[in-house]
Amino acid sequence: DSGVTQTPKHLITATGQRVTLRCSPRSGDLSVYWYQQSLDQGLQFLIQYYNGEERAKGNILERFSAQQFPDLHSELNLSSLELGDSALYFCASSNGYEQYFGPGTRLTVT
Amino acid sequence: AQSVTQPDIHITVSEGASLELRCNYSYGATPYLFWYVQSPGQGLQLLLKYFSGDTLVQGIKGFEAEFKRSQSSFNLRKPSVHWSDAAEYFCAFLTGGYQKVTFGIGTKLQVIP
Numbered sequence: 001d002s003g004v005t006q007t008p009k010h011l012i013t014a015t016g017q018r019v020t021l022r023c024s025p026r027s028g029d030l031s032v033y034w035y036q037q038s039l040d041q042g043l044q045f046l047i048q049y050y051n052g053e054e055r056a057k058g059n060i061l062e063r064f065s066a067q068q069f070p071d072l073h074s075e076l077n078l079s080s081l082e083l084g085d086s087a088l089y090f091c092a093s094s095n096g097y098e099q100y101f102g103p104g105t106r107l108t109v110t
Numbered sequence: 111a112q113s114v115t116q117p118d119i120h121i122t123v124s125e126g127a128s129l130e131l132r133c134n135y136s137y138g139a140t141p142y143l144f145w146y147v148q149s150p151g152q153g154l155q156l157l158l159k160y161f162s163g164d165t166l167v168q169g170i171k172g173f174e175a176e177f178k179r180s181q182s183s184f185n186l187r188k189p190s191v192h193w194s195d196a197a198e199y200f201c202a203f204l205t206g207g208y209q210k211v212t213f214g215i216g217t218k219l220q221v222i223p
Contacts, residue, residue: 002153033211043154043200043213056210090153097142097161097204099211101153 003027004093004102012108018079021105025072025093031055032074033099034066038087049074081109112137114201116214123191124222131186131217133201141203143184144211145175149197157199160184171195196221 003026013019025032034046036059045058049068060066063081068074078085086109092099115134123129135141142161146154158169165177175186184201201214 002155004153042215045210045212048210058210092154098144098156098159100156101146103153 002100002102004091004100006089006091006102006105008105009103010106010108012110013081014110015081015083017081017109018077019081019107021076021078021089021091021107023074023076023091023093023102025074025091026095026100029093029095029100030072031094032068032072033092033094034060034074034076035090035092036087037090037104041087043090046076078107083109085109112203112205112212114203114212114214116199116201116217118217119215120218120220122220122222125193126190129186129188129191129195129219131199131201131219133184133186133214135182135184135201135203137182137203137205140177140179141205143175143177144202144204145169145173145184145186146200146202146213147171147197148200148216154200157186191219191221193221193223195219 005024007022030051033048037043046060047066048056052068063079066076088104090104092101113136144159145157148154160167160177198216198218200216
């Protein structure tokens with residue numbers, strides 16, 4: 001158990017809808033990272049937050065957004081969902097150089 | 111461009127045999143290097159890391175990795191594989207001031223009796 005929690009574990013929704021994925025970092029970790037893992041793209045870095053502020057952006061679509069709240073939990077919002085957004089979404093947290101991953105949210109868009 | 115290459119997408123080994131998973135990186139300096147393991151339906155677990163110092167690093171579950179600067183490699187090894195080691199293994203490196211991690215495509219390990 002990494003200490004990082006993600007909810008929900010599974011999510012099934014229709015195209016065009018919007019969903020919110022939630023992540024709670026390990027106690028004391030200020031950084032939160034979001035990743036998307038799909039069969040064709042592998043593990044892709046989406047975005048990083050540090051203590052509430054956006055720090056780095058990766059391959060994140062404009063339809064996706066994230067934020068980190070004062071209690072350090074983070075949410076990833078995915079809107080206007082397309083079939084191709086079906087993937088595993090991981091959150092990781094860190095207080096240094098090592099990242100600790102949550103169990104992921106499996107999103108299925110039908 | 112910064113990248114991580116894992117040349118072997120799929121490897122099959124017999125239980126008890128030795129294992130080496132290859133990883134090469136492309137970066138202007140020595141990055142921080144990691145190996146992660148992902149079991150089916152699970153998140154990624156950190157196996158080991160290299161930041162500096164001794165180029166042979168020990169990790170959890172009996173794994174070790176050796177950093178070779180001249181070859182830009184960070185190969186993962188285990189002397190004797192167990193059936194429970196069947197999983198996907200990702201090499202990764204950390205670059206930049208914002209701790210961006212770049213992952214390789216992963217190597218799926220199958221262990222046969």
